[in-house]
Amino acid sequence: MPTHDELPEIRAAEREKQGSYRHSIRVCMAAGCLSQHEGTIRKALVDAVAAEGLEGEVQVKGVGCMGLCAQGPLVMVDDSILYEKVTAEDAVDIVKALDKKPVKRIQSSLNIPFFQRQVKIVLENSGIVDPESIEDYISRDGYAALSKALGEMMPGDVVDEIMNSGLRGRGGGGYLTGLKWSTVSKAISDIKYVICNADEGDPGAFMDRSVLESDPHRILEGMTIAGYAVGAQKGYIYVRAEYPLAIDRLKTAIKQAKRLNLLGDNILGTEFDFDIELRLGAGAFVCGEETALMASIEGRRGSPRPRPPYPADHGLWGQPTLINNVETFANVAPIIRNGGQWFASIGTENSKGTKVFALAGQVKNTGLIEVPMGVTLREIVQEIGGGTTNDAGLKAIQTGGPSGGCIPVEFIDTPVDYDSLRMLGSMMGSGGLIVIDDTASMVELALYFMEFCMTESCGKCIPCRVGTAQMHNLLNRIVRGEARAEDLELLEQLCDLTRNTSLCGLGQSAPTPVLSTLKYFRHEYLEKIAAPPAEEAAS
Amino acid sequence: MNATMRRNGYRADALIETLHTIQESFGFLDDVSLRFVADALRVAPSQVYGVATFYHFFNLKPQGKHVCSVCTGTACYIKGAGKILDAIKEQHGIEPGQTTPDGELSLLTVRCVGACGLAPAVVFDGQVIGNQDVEQTQARIEGWISHANS
Ligand SMILES: Cc1cc2nc3c(=O)[nH]c(=O)nc-3n(C[C@H](O)[C@H](O)[C@H](O)COP(=O)(O)O)c2cc1C
Ligand code: SF4
Ligand code: FES
Numbered sequence: 001m002p003t004h005d006e007l008p009e010i011r012a013a014e015r016e017k018q019g020s021y022r023h024s025i026r027v028c029m030a031a032g033c034l035s036q037h038e039g040t041i042r043k044a045l046v047d048a049v050a051a052e053g054l055e056g057e058v059q060v061k062g063v064g065c066m067g068l069c070a071q072g073p074l075v076m077v078d079d080s081i082l083y084e085k086v087t088a089e090d091a092v093d094i095v096k097a098l099d100k101k102p103v104k105r106i107q108s109s110l111n112i113p114f115f116q117r118q119v120k121i122v123l124e125n126s127g128i129v130d131p132e133s134i135e136d137y138i139s140r141d142g143y144a145a146l147s148k149a150l151g152e153m154m155p156g157d158v159v160d161e162i163m164n165s166g167l168r169g170r171g172g173g174g175y176l177t178g179l180k181w182s183t184v185s186k187a188i189s190d191i192k193y194v195i196c197n198a199d200e201g202d203p204g205a206f207m208d209r210s211v212l213e214s215d216p217h218r219i220l221e222g223m224t225i226a227g228y229a230v231g232a233q234k235g236y237i238y239v240r241a242e243y244p245l246a247i248d249r250l251k252t253a254i255k256q257a258k259r260l261n262l263l264g265d266n267i268l269g270t271e272f273d274f275d276i277e278l279r280l281g282a283g284a285f286v287c288g289e290e291t292a293l294m295a296s297i298e299g300r301r302g303s304p305r306p307r308p309p310y311p312a313d314h315g316l317w318g319q320p321t322l323i324n325n326v327e328t329f330a331n332v333a334p335i336i337r338n339g340g341q342w343f344a345s346i347g348t349e350n351s352k353g354t355k356v357f358a359l360a361g362q363v364k365n366t367g368l369i370e371v372p373m374g375v376t377l378r379e380i381v382q383e384i385g386g387g388t389t390n391d392a393g394l395k396a397i398q399t400g401g402p403s404g405g406c407i408p409v410e411f412i413d414t415p416v417d418y419d420s421l422r423m424l425g426s427m428m429g430s431g432g433l434i435v436i437d438d439t440a441s442m443v444e445l446a447l448y449f450m451e452f453c454m455t456e457s458c459g460k461c462i463p464c465r466v467g468t469a470q471m472h473n474l475l476n477r478i479v480r481g482e483a484r485a486e487d488l489e490l491l492e493q494l495c496d497l498t499r500n501t502s503l504c505g506l507g508q509s510a511p512t513p514v515l516s517t518l519k520y521f522r523h524e525y526l527e528k529i530a531a532p533p534a535e536e537a538a539s
Numbered sequence: 540m541n542a543t544m545r546r547n548g549y550r551a552d553a554l555i556e557t558l559h560t561i562q563e564s565f566g567f568l569d570d571v572s573l574r575f576v577a578d579a580l581r582v583a584p585s586q587v588y589g590v591a592t593f594y595h596f597f598n599l600k601p602q603g604k605h606v607c608s609v610c611t612g613t614a615c616y617i618k619g620a621g622k623i624l625d626a627i628k629e630q631h632g633i634e635p636g637q638t639t640p641d642g643e644l645s646l647l648t649v650r651c652v653g654a655c656g657l658a659p660a661v662v663f664d665g666q667v668i669g670n671q672d673v674e675q676t677q678a679r680i681e682g683w684i685s686h687a688n689s
Contacts (some may be wrong), residue, residue, distance in 0.1 A: 031653045034668040036658075052616030069656025203650035204613025209651070241559060241596050242652060280559055300586075301553035301593040358655055360614035366656040401613065434613050438602075448616055452650070458593075 002054050003269035004151045007143060009510035010260070014139035023098050025049075026076045028127065030207070031214045031245055032064035032367075033072035037522040039089065041073055048526040052095055061136075065213020066127035068116075069367040071108060071331040074364050076127065084108035086134045114381040116533030118376035119346065121354050122330040123370045126214035137217040143262055145336035148223050150270050153336075157186050158229035162332070166352035169198055171288075171325030172430050172505075174351075174418040178467045178479050179324065179503075184230040185310040187320035192232035193317065194223050194296070195323040198239040198246070198539035201288035202401030203452065205432030210368050212239065212246035215330070216253035216317035220276060224263065225336060227274040230322050235276040238293050242283060250278055285402075285456035289504050292458070302458045326428065327356055336404065341523045351417035356431050361388050361398070363435035371416070378412045380511030383433055392437035396520070402456075405511035405516025406442065424514045434524035442521040443528060453510035464507025467498035471514065476500030478528050485529055492518070540564065540572070544579055551627060552583050554590055558597055567598040603638040604681045607676075608662040612651030616658040619672070624648065626673045627680065643684055676687035 012471055020022070026044045028034070045060045066074045071084035075094065083094060083106045093103045120126075129136045137143070138328050140494045149158050163178025164503035184192060186420040194440055196219060200208040214218060223235045257263040265273045286292050287302035294316045296302035315321025330351060335343045344352050351373035357380065360366050364386035371380060377397055381387070396406040407414065414420050418428050436445070454468040474491045495511035503509045518525060543560040547553030554576065561572045568591050574660045575614040577584040581630075591597050624635070627646055631639055654660040659667025661676050668679075 031667065031676060032656050032669070035654055035657070035669055038666075043542065067569075069654075072657070073678065203611070204616075204655055204657055205655040219566075242649065277598070281555065281596075282559070283596035284594050284648075296555065297552065299550075299554040301589055358614075360655040360658060361617045366614075366658070368656070398613070432613065434617060440617065448613070 004194055006013070006145050007138065007268070009148050010135060011138050011141075011144075014135040017134075018059065018139060020056075021256055022057045023062065023078055024059045025094065026061050026063045026066075026127065026187070027065050028064070028072060028074045029062035029131075030126075030210060031243075032065065032069040033074055034245070037073045037086075040088040041086055041091065042077065042536065045075075045095065046087035048091040048095040051092075052099075054095070056345040058095070058098065061130050062132070063128060063323065064126045064131050064211045065123075065368055067368045068108070068114060068365060070365055074108075074318060076244065077102070080110070082108045082110050087305070087386070090323050090376065104304065112386075114369070115240060116365075117355050117379060117384050118370050119285075119372045120370050121334050121343075122211060122327055125212070125218065126210065126368075129215060131214055131216055132252055133261075134217060134253065134260060135213070141337060142217055142333075143221055144222055145333035146221050146262065149228055149336055150268055150272055155185060155229045155231060158336065161336060161340045162229070163164045165331075165343035166347075166350075167328065167331055167335065167342075167343065168326055168351065168418065168476065170331075170355070171326035172400070174428060177324065177328055179227065180312060180324070181229055183310075184232075184320050184322040187313055189320050191234075191317075191319045192230060192233045193288075193321040194230065194312075195293070195321060195363045196235065196329055197286040197290065197293060198235040198237055198243075198324060198326045199286060199293060199325055200240060200243075200430065201285040202328070202430050202432045203285075203402075204360055204434055205358045205430055206403060207358050207368065207431040209240075209243050209246055209355070210358075211326055211330050212243070212292070214251055216246075216249045217257065218330050218333060219250075219326060220253055220257050220263065222276050223276060224267070225332050226322055226324070226329065228272055230320075232322065233273050233275065235274065236297055237276060238281055238287075238297060238317070240283070241280045247278065247280070254278070255467075259341045281292050284458070285452070286458045286506050289506060294321065294365035294505070294514075295324070301383055301458075304460045304506075306503060327431070344411035348415065348417045350419055355416065355428070358431055358435040359385050359433050359435070360439040362392065362440075363387070373417045374415045376415055377407065378411050380433065381412070384436065388435060388437045390437075392439055395438050395440065396436045396442070398426075398434040398436060398445070399432065400427035400512070401432045401450045401513055403427065403505065404429045404432075405411045405512050407447070408520040423449075425512070425519055427512075429448065436488070442517040443477075443479055444522050446517045447472070447479055447512040450475055450510065453506065457506060457510075461501075461503040461507065463498050463501040464503070464510065467494055467502070467507065468510050470494055471511070475514070478525060481528055483529050488525060488529065540576075541579075544576075549580055551580055551624070554580055554582060554587065555594070557592055558587075562597060569601075586639075600638070603642050605643060605664055606636050606645045606647060607664075607680060608647040608649045608652075609635075609676075610650070610652050610658070610660045610662070611648045611681065612655065612658075613656035615649070618658040620659040621669060622677050623673050626677060630677065631680075640672075644680065
């Protein structure tokens with residue numbers, strides 16, 4: 001059972017082991033790439049290494065997401081050579097080329113803005129550590145923050161450090177994490193809970209999934225530190241059942257952490273006990289909302305309830321509960337390791353640190369990126385993303401998923417931070433960033449999101465249940481060219497009503513995609529209305 | 540199923556975990572199992588049914604021999620998932636959530652399977668395949684069905 005002193009020994013031993021290899025070949029085993037090779041590439045590489053008799057000199061390791069999913073499957077050699085669109089047949093060539101020139105035919109450049117413009121905190125280990133090895137995580141300073149917190153800091157110090165970092169919740173709301181921790185730590189109760197929200201409901205985003213698949217121990221470490229800080233002994237990770245790989249890796253990670261006494265009773269030989277259990281979601285967007293999520297953990301239908309009381313006072317089974325998003329927890333260990341000041345030096349005045357985005361849609365380099373807060377949309381889409389596919393014109397950027405809005409190309413120089421995006425009528429959201437080109441109809445996009453909200457409405461309150469259905473109906477008529485000018489007015493009234501009278505965030509934000517497209521692309525709505533129905537029928 | 544309930548000490552909050560286990564074993568939630576779970580966990584059958592119908596992940600009907608789930612998340616939608624879905628609907632005469640009368644094919648939609656970088660993505664019998672178009676998807680389904688008929 002390791003104590004504080006033994007953790008560095010494990011770290012040193014693992015580093016020595018890894019340092020003894022002359023070469024290291026890393027294969028992406030995250031969902032995107034894995035769907036294309038199912039592990040055959042790793043096996044082929046292991047075989048090729050064996051065939052050359054290099055087992056002791058060359059390490060082949062499965063790792064998490066390297067980011068450039070569009071070019072996958074990816075293989076990285078010694079941090080310096082990246083291969084793209086690799087197949088199992090390439091394995092022999094890759095191994096044979098180790099001490100020679102790289103294999104040209106599949107070589108990708110690391111000298112592109114996609115890699116150079118990123119700053120990695122949350123994803124610092126993604127694509128580097130083996131997500132199924134706790135020793136590998138420890139070798140990269142893993143669990144050093146937990147050891148520091150338990151060994152050198154009082155719970156109040158930990159809360160202060162998070163407060164000083166200026167970290168804001170990454171689940172969408174952007175609430176100050178330090179403030180939330182402080183509230184839960186002050187709540188008086190023998191039983192408190194920590195929940196990690198891994199429900200990732202935004203249908204076009206995969207940041208949380210990627211972190212869980214690529215670096216699961218980081219979440220366990222962040223949650224355990226949170227448990228110590230707020231005085232909780234039990235944590236739950238609420239993860240979508242649609243993410244089987246993330247679930248498997250979390251289960252493995254929890255087992256490993258228990259084995260090394262980094263979870264369970266008397267963690268690292270201290271008085272502190274903390275345990276983490278998984279709870280599976282079952283495909284309901286509204287369960288990402290915190291009160292619905294807690295109802296779901298309790299085994300009930302995931303319907304939200306009015307707040308206050310907030311979970312910090314009255315959460316899971318009525319006890320004070322800290323609930324944070326995956327990416328929020330992923331920032332905790334680096335903040336404790338390097339100090340809140342360090343974190344606060346990255347980003348902008350009111351948005352500190354970095355943000356992970358799932359870059360998707362009509363953009364060349366789709367994949368996962370992490371950038372400091374305050375970079376512009378232009379840098380993200382044109383430089384890191386490499387511009388639009390097929391050289392179509394860029395029309396808009398959608399952020400915040402079904403609760404967010406579309407930012408037209410005129411505002412492409414807006415810095416990405418919580419406040420700027422809100423001012424444009426969108427939101428940071430959890431990190432989905434969809435690039436939309438000239439060929440897309442904004443009205444149809446609004447219809448798409450409304451259909452999503454209508455299907456996902458839990459039906460508990462009337463404005464949301466009826467409002468989303470009515471708005472969907474109106475949008476449908478507009479798209480089909482059957483609407484009249486009055487319908488647009490009615491649509492706007494319904495938006496207003498639903499936004500102001502719904503119980504939870506789902507209903508309150510359901511009109512956002514409509515309002516933002518109406519604001520910037522009103523002409524597209526008008527064109528559909530102006531077109532006389534006869535013309536449609538004739539064509 | 541019993542093991543899942545036992546592991547969770549027959550607590551009512553094990554309901555969703557238990558339903559997951561049933562679906563994993565039988566592919567869908569049948570009436571008999573739902574009733575059994577209600578008794579074992581001592582919750583009202585109406586609550587079990589309410590939970591089972593609330594969550595999209597649970598199927599209350601048996602699935603076809605092959606299941607094709609088209610991702611209709613935003614990234615896939617932008618890249619033309621709708622066309623793929625329409626083509627399957629037309630070709631096989633079924634809507635999402637339905638199974639062909641011969642029990643060969645079930646069509647489902649999912650919202651993001653986490654392969655947005657490879658959009659549009661389709662899940663064929665649990666395997667995620669990225670960068671799909673109408674022809675490729677049709678060909679795979681044809682492969683299943685012609686195999687069954689030969
Ligand atoms: C409809 C709805 C869906 C949500 N989905 C998610 C989600 O998928 N993931 C998440 O972390 N937060 C989601 N949230 C926000 C949570 O309610 C909560 O604010 C968040 O988990 C707090 O963590 P943070 O402070 O670290 O962001 C959702 C909120 C609403 C209203
Ligand atoms: S706003 Fe919609 S999702 Fe939220 S509680 Fe009301 S009906 Fe349910
Ligand atoms: S939107 Fe289809 S995989 Fe994410």
